[in-house]
Amino acid sequence: MVSVRERDFKISVSTTHVDAGEVVFRDRNLGPDAHELIVVRSDRAGLRLRADGMTVDEDGLEKLIVGALEPGSAGETRELRVLLVPGTYTLLCNMYGHYMGGMHSTLVVA
Numbered sequence: 001m002v003s004v005r006e007r008d009f010k011i012s013v014s015t016t017h018v019d020a021g022e023v024v025f026r027d028r029n030l031g032p033d034a035h036e037l038i039v040v041r042s043d044r045a046g047l048r049l050r051a052d053g054m055t056v057d058e059d060g061l062e063k064l065i066v067g068a069l070e071p072g073s074a075g076e077t078r079e080l081r082v083l084l085v086p087g088t089y090t091l092l093c094n095m096y097g098h099y100m101g102g103m104h105s106t107l108v109v110a
């Protein structure tokens, strides 16, 4: 279980290293905006920005995105259960401007 806290504009995680296998992210949105949570394997391909310069280009990342939560309101707590193989992952919110605002965090799975 990894506790994730999202707020404008930061993602904090309770740990940055977990064992491979089933991982549950317990994601709490402290707001005030809605936030999504995307978990993407980021050691296979770098995260490129779209032409807008503000959001991560998710095209071509489909196979590397291991799980996602749609935008959730402030105050919501949700769980995302994923199976992770060893590697480096990025947790991010890709709502307009949020990634560039600082909403990303690294997780190492070994």
Ligand SMILES: [Cu+2]
Pocket (backbone or CB within 6 Å): 034, 035, 036, 093, 094, 095, 098, 103
């Ligand atoms: Cu966000």
